[in-house]
Amino acid sequence: MPKKVDHEARRREISQALWRIASTRGLEGASLRDVAAEAGISLGRLQHYFRTKDEMLVFALRYIESLAQQRIRERIEALDGEPTPYDILRACLTGMLPLDEQSRIGFLVGIAHFHRAVHDPALRADARDGIPKLRSFFADQLRLAMRRGEVREERDADDAAMLLISLVDGLSTYILLEVHTPEKAVKLLDLQLSQLFDGAGAGPQ
């Protein structure tokens, strides 16, 4: 195996150890040494791949996000016929909810990142970069839906997109706190979507 590929594979293995800790006892207070132990390697070996907890956390988050994006893409491709903007948005948004073990771990790693980013400008910049891209992608889908007569044209696509992103974040929080079930969260998301996609009588009212 070429050296570069091997390096990346080791970083992924270590990330998976970090995920297991996030999923079981949580990342609060978890050290590089704890992750090394979970990965079955020495601290020195781990530091060959990640110098800091933040570097490891960001890599582990990006890695699980890329797997989530891959799953969402596959789900969209598996849809019958040409996917509509509604199909694409719903697949993305439900894909962001912690509905199964992998998406739950993704959300928990995201929370650990968030918890540090609040007090760290560099980590915040990282978050600031990701969300506006997602908002733009969703807003583009909404503008397409407006041209198709599915969403009212007087709506602001960027604002509607940010409402959806914020909503999914809050719905996810209350899944993890067991305030509502994953199924209920999906129902609430569908309610918001149906109120948005009411342009040509496509909505429930």
Next chain:
Amino acid sequence: MPKKVDHEARRREISQALWRIASTRGLEGASLRDVAAEAGISLGRLQHYFRTKDEMLVFALRYIESLAQQRIRERIEALDGEPTPYDILRACLTGMLPLDEQSRIGFLVGIAHFHRAVHDPALRADARDGIPKLRSFFADQLRLAMRRGEVREERDADDAAMLLISLVDGLSTYILLEVHTPEKAVKLLDLQLSQLFDGAGAGPQ
């Protein structure tokens, strides 16, 4: 000062030290010893008032929440005339957003609680208790708005209430990550409210 009042006052002072840590470097990894140092007392003295970090965290959270509720109540009472369900909901929801230093600290302490509650059934039960009460209160306001013809009667009041609570949680997250400004978050909340309060032409459309 009677002994019981004094005990409560000391617990509040210690809570304020915890808030300062939440606001500056964050509570991740903060120990009872750190909070004692911030409060200018010994660890033994702190443990006289709080035996565990969780006990202290829950008290500090309840204390800052009670101050926030007091501020919201005062804001509603200061409104001209009889407050409408819309006025009450908007005052509560904007009061939950981290728009100033005190509400920001409240949200940060809430996150630290959440971060532990995900891995702790007792702390989760605590969260499960609070949110449904808030949802019921909001749903009652929405049902009153329906009777006043301000919200369409075919809406489910409990679902609409939970959408608002979830939305505020997500909007708050993205204020702290500086994805949007506090002012923008209020604008997005108002957008959601205007779409909800569209019953008798009260909405923007």
